[in-house]
Amino acid sequence: MEKEAGKIYAEGLAFFGKTNRLISHELKNILAIISETMGLLDELVELSESGMELTPARLRSMSDSIVEEVERANAVIRCMNTFAHSVDEWVRDIDLGAAISLAIQLVRLDPFSKAVKIEFSENDSHVIFTSPFILENLLYHTFHYALSAADHDKLISVALLAVDDGIEIEISGIAPGGFESFPSRQVALLAKAVGAEISSDTSAGKCHIVLAKKLTGGAAEALPVNL
Amino acid sequence: MKLLLVDDEEKFVSRLAERLALRGFDAAWATTADEALAKVGAEKYDIAVLDVKMPSMSGIDLKNRIAQITPGIKFIFITGHGSEQDYDTVCREAVCCIIKPFKIEALVEIIEQALNT
Numbered sequence: 097m098e099k100e101a102g103k104i105y106a107e108g109l110a111f112f113g114k115t116n117r118l119i120s121h122e123l124k125n126i127l128a129i130i131s132e133t134m135g136l137l138d139e140l141v142e143l144s145e146s147g148m149e150l151t152p153a154r155l156r157s158m159s160d161s162i163v164e165e166v167e168r169a170n171a172v173i174r175c176m177n178t179f180a181h182s183v184d185e186w187v188r189d190i191d192l193g194a195a196i197s198l199a200i201q202l203v204r205l206d207p208f209s210k211a212v213k214i215e216f217s218e219n220d221s222h223v224i225f226t227s228p229f230i231l232e233n234l235l236y237h238t239f240h241y242a243l244s245a246a247d248h249d250k251l252i253s254v255a256l257l258a259v260d261d262g263i264e265i266e267i268s269g270i271a272p273g274g275f276e277s278f279p280s281r282q283v284a285l286l287a288k289a290v291g292a293e294i295s296s297d298t299s300a301g302k303c304h305i306v307l308a309k310k311l312t313g314g315a316a317e318a319l320p321v322n323l
Numbered sequence: 324m325k326l327l328l329v330d331d332e333e334k335f336v337s338r339l340a341e342r343l344a345l346r347g348f349d350a351a352w353a354t355t356a357d358e359a360l361a362k363v364g365a366e367k368y369d370i371a372v373l374d375v376k377m378p379s380m381s382g383i384d385l386k387n388r389i390a391q392i393t394p395g396i397k398f399i400f401i402t403g404h405g406s407e408q409d410y411d412t413v414c415r416e417a418v419c420c421i422i423k424p425f426k427i428e429a430l431v432e433i434i435e436q437a438l439n440t
Contacts, residue, residue, distance in 0.1 A: 117404065121376070124403035125332050128423035132338040135427055139345055161334055207331065211378040 104230065104289050107282060111233045112183075118205035119176050126169045133158050133165075175201045182228040187311060190228045192263055193218040196254060199235035203243065212246045214239065216254040222263045226290050226311040234286040235265075238305065241283070242267050245274030247301055265305040272298055324438065325366065328352040329359040329385065330374040330401060335423075342427050348434070356380035356388075363392045370437055372430070375402040375413050375420075383416050397437040399430075 137158050144150035178198055196216055203209050242252045252269040275296045279287060287294050293306045326348050330336040336352045343350040351368075353359040356379055363371075371389050375382040386398050398417040413420045418437040421430055 121403040124423045125335065128403070128425075129332060129335045129338075131424040132335055132342065132427075136338045136342050139342060143345075165334075207376040207378050209378075210331065 100285070100289075103285055107286065108229060108233060111236065115176075115179060115202055115205075115236075118202065119172060121207075122172050122205050123169060126165050126172070129165050130162055133162055171201075172205070179232065182232050186229070187225065187227050189223050189225050190231070192222040192224055192256060192265075192307070195228065195231055196235060196256070196265065199232055199239055200254070202232070202236050203239045206240070209240070209243045212243045212250045212252060214243060214252045214254065218256065220256075220258075222256055222258065224263060224307055224309050224311075226307065230286055230289050231307075234283065234290060234292065234305075237280070237283050237286065238267065238303070241278055241280070242270055242303070245270050245278070247271040247274070259306060262306050262308045265307070266302060267304075268300070268302040270301045270303065272301060274301070275303070278303065324349065324370075325368045326350040326370050326372060326434065327359060327362055327368040328372045329356070329377070329382075330354065331377045332374075339427070339430075343431075346427075346431060356385045359385060360388055360392070363389050363396075367393060368396055370397045370399065370434060372399045372401060372434075373417075375400050375404065383413070386416060397440070399433055399437060401425075 137155070140148070140150050140154070175198065179202065182198075193216075197218070200214055200216055204214070239252070239254070246252055246269055248271070249269060252267060255266045255268075257264045257266060275298050278296065279294050283294070286292075287305070291308050291311050294303065295306075296303045326340075326343060328336050328340050328343075328350055329352070330339075331354050333354050336354060340350040340352040351362055351366075353362055356377060359371075359373075362368075371386070373382040373385055377385070380388075382400055382402075386400075389396060390398075400413040400417045400420040401423060402413060402420060403423045418440060419433045421433060
């Protein structure tokens with residue numbers, strides 16, 4: 097159990113590092129857009145001073161685009177902040193829908209993921225008692241896998257369903273041959289830590305993760321209550 | 324002298340191309356690897372400025388595909404990753420690598436260096 101806990105910590109650190117890299121990459125992209133827009137604006141103004149036409153519509157379009165990028169950066173920073181709070185308490189009550197939305201936002205930061213759409217339809221609120229950080233790690237890697245194994249429609253759908261023994265996350269849109277390496281050892285380890293059961297329906301292109309409403313054993317007992 | 328700029332951030336790549344055009348460069352741009360390959364198939368470029376990380380194909384894979392179509396073309400990589408390891412890896416594949424955000428004068432200098440190597 098001690099060895100397993102060590103592996104979970106190591107996975108957690110790697111996950112934290114990866115998300116930091118993705119966030120810094122996204123922010124640098126945003127800064128680059130703002131920098132090029134400002135640079136172009138400056139040059140166009142200079143040219144207009146020597147007689148070149150610069151329309152209000154062009155100015156407006158560039159100023160709108162700077163506002164959009166500031167909003168995009170703000171959304172990334174909000175996501176980073178929410179994610180950073182996932183280590184505040186090792187286990188606690190969490191809104192599963194919010195956890196899924198955060199994991200989707202994190203996975204969308206990876207440039208590879210932009211080739212596939214991912215949609216999440218949240219109906220009711222489902223609160224579970226679990227380890228928010230390990231759950232985020234599990235969801236991130238599951239969505240990452242699903243996006244890389246998406247079928248020809250290039251659309252991954254995520255839904256939440258209440259089942260007898262907990263809450264089920266259904267992920268659909270995976271190619272029939274896409275389950276060969278799922279769950280990976282990493283995903284299986286994280287699933288075990290939060291007491292999640294993973295199953296796949298290859299012909300329907302779906303996988304299911306069932307989470308207990310209250311985690312007992314696993315991460316709740318094997319790891320410190322608070323870091 | 325023709326430049327091809329490839330980056331999945333359209334606003335970034337289109338504005339960079341416009342700024343380079345204001346400096347006298349003939350700069351075309353693309354936001355996907357497929358679009359870039361189509362442009363390279365249709366016209367001869369002297370330099371390709373490629374984003375390292377793109378959705379459907381990595382910048383390094385795209386570089387290898389472009390090099391097959393246009394032997395002798397020079398490559399410059401653009402990356403949002405600031406780590407030394409990433410920088411060294413991509414620098415081995417190109418004339419130079421430049422980290423976002425950058426001053427356009429720095430890119431112009433690298434383009435001129437690339438043309439003289």
